[in-house]
Amino acid sequence: MANGFTDRRVFGGPPDRPSGSVTGPGTEYTGRYVVLLDPSDQESGLNALRSSAGIASVERVRGAEAANAAELLERPDVSVHFEELGAAVVEVRPDQRHTLVTTAEAEPSIIAAEPERMVYAMPITAPQQAPTEFFPAYRSDEDVVACHTRTEIAAAQGPASDEQSFTWGLQAIRANLTDLTGRGVKVAVLDTGVDTTHPDLVRCVEGTMSFVVGEAVEDGHGHGTHCVGTVAGPKNPQQAPRYGVACDARILVGKVLSNQGSGADGQILAGMAWAIAQGARVISLSLGAPVGPGELFPQTYEILARRALERGTVIVAAAGNDSNRPPSILPVSRPANCPSIIAVAALDKSITPSFFSNGGINGQGGEINIAAPGRDVRSAAPGGGYQTMSGTSMATPHVAGVLALLAEANSNASAADLVASLKSGAFPLTQPVRDVGAGLLQAP
Structure with missing residues (x-):
């Protein structure tokens, strides 16, 4: 924030x-x-x-x-x-x-x-690229290296090609090394809904509500199911590798986007009101709308995010996929550009910003706060299967899952405490703060 x-x-x-x-x-x-x-x-x-x-x-x-x-x-x-x-x-x-x-x-x-x-789901169809070595570009500062050396992390996480047990994203954020599971923590995923019959997700979904007229909470798009899976897919999925960050978190699914992936601010607000009333500690928004250079953040979302923080709820949102790096870096989308909402950038397996990931080129709220795996992310798909998707939409639920782990670790933590822990626990990267914020997301 x-x-x-x-x-x-x-x-x-x-x-x-x-x-x-x-x-x-x-x-x-x-x-x-x-x-x-x-x-x-x-x-x-x-x-x-x-x-x-x-x-x-x-x-x-x-x-x-x-x-x-x-x-x-x-x-x-x-x-x-x-x-x-x-x-x-x-x-x-x-x-x-x-x-x-x-x-x-x-x-x-x-x-x-x-x-x-209007707001939209934000997956992208990423073009194919040659496989990249999984070797994060961490800072070489002595105080940082003393905590996490490149050698230690590379040895603990393994190469990106080894995804038999854990996705590369879980390895990158060290979710494969923590004993925390997000047990008892409620996370609201406001998106295109969820496949409520997916064998991996039946157990984690605690409540659902559709805010789209004429459409049940069932996910006819795929975006929402993928995001839910990244937050709380099970420890032992029907088909390996494991892809869920907080396998014991309780998920509230609010369908605020249609099966075509679109919705309006009013539907998002309805989902937020419902999620907060249901006791969500985290609200995950893999959605948004583009803004122009110099455009101010939406005051309405900012005030609501502040009110949510006061009630113990952290809101995290996708930074947007409008860029075409390196020549074109566009501003963080709304509502992620609000000062009181955590804006999430996407990283490739090489732990460098994904070509599509927006950057913090607008001040006063338009900064990137943290970066997480967002390219070639495997998770659940409607129909009981799996699919690989890319986008800042895929990075955002990684952050929501880690927030659930932090909330489990300290059940008395305020929302501000959770945000501070999230950012202070990030691993600094060599890329500009404009692109990665505090750095690579890390599980506690």
Whole structure:
């Protein structure tokens, strides 16, 4: 999580932009607004919107009772209030959007109002490349080498070609060497759902909820199942090698992206509210939307991430796959670009940044915080099988799994404590902090 956040009120967006329009590459708006309310005075903000911005019907959703959230978010005549988050997704006529923004600016109980955007799953189809030697480019600083020498780690992890027992990713982060399993720790994976009948995953899935109208939590895409498997695939899968970081973690699966891999901010917020209410210690978001150079992080997600931290929940998100290294490095995607959300970069087997992995070229939240295996990652697939995928989406659940291990190791740790332990435990790399943050993720 980056520093530099200033708690200021932010309002704006395209008040006259039609629903579904696009401004710039990858910027797709739904026509609705996400409004952040003062948690101690939510009704004043809602009443101001009702009286001046034409917001007629507001339906209240409590996180633990979110079964109807998907249907409500699809209704054009309804605005949805997520009471526990202090947030609302507001339907407003095009001719009222300017009024909504000016009302929000004048009403003290409204903290922020921003246009709702579309978000997407972020796997990539990586081109084939020649096999690379598994030999991390660690720093040679004497104090670092005293703790973990290259020789020690190489000997402990084995070569990348030896994946008979553990995937290269688990070896790289030393998950194959820890006795921790994430036992009893709840991790929410908000994604395209999960194959609830996969023999490897049946045992770890504790709760499910779909926030996509007309689609059950069953994963028709594959992205969500892969991410769930990386977080908590079993110690002894049906088919080796082992690929799950925290094999005894309890997984909450929120389907916030459709089987086509897309969703909107409102669905993400609904999933976050549900996950926090269910006691998730970690929320894993392998999703996002691109931002432009110099673009500020979304204030709504930042405030919600801070509120989540206060309640003991850490949010981790994919940095995005828009780059084409070395010539083109693009900014960390939203919502990973929020200062209070952990932004995860992807690494190849050579422990160098994957060509597609975005970089920390935007300040004030747009930094990379940590790097994890994200290229050629094997995990579960719908239908009871397995598949190899690449992307910062694949790196993110590695981090979520390690956070579960840290939470198991110290059940009394605050969310801030978990983040500090995660970053301080990372192994420094020779690549720029812009690309790898604190360094290579390491299991405790």
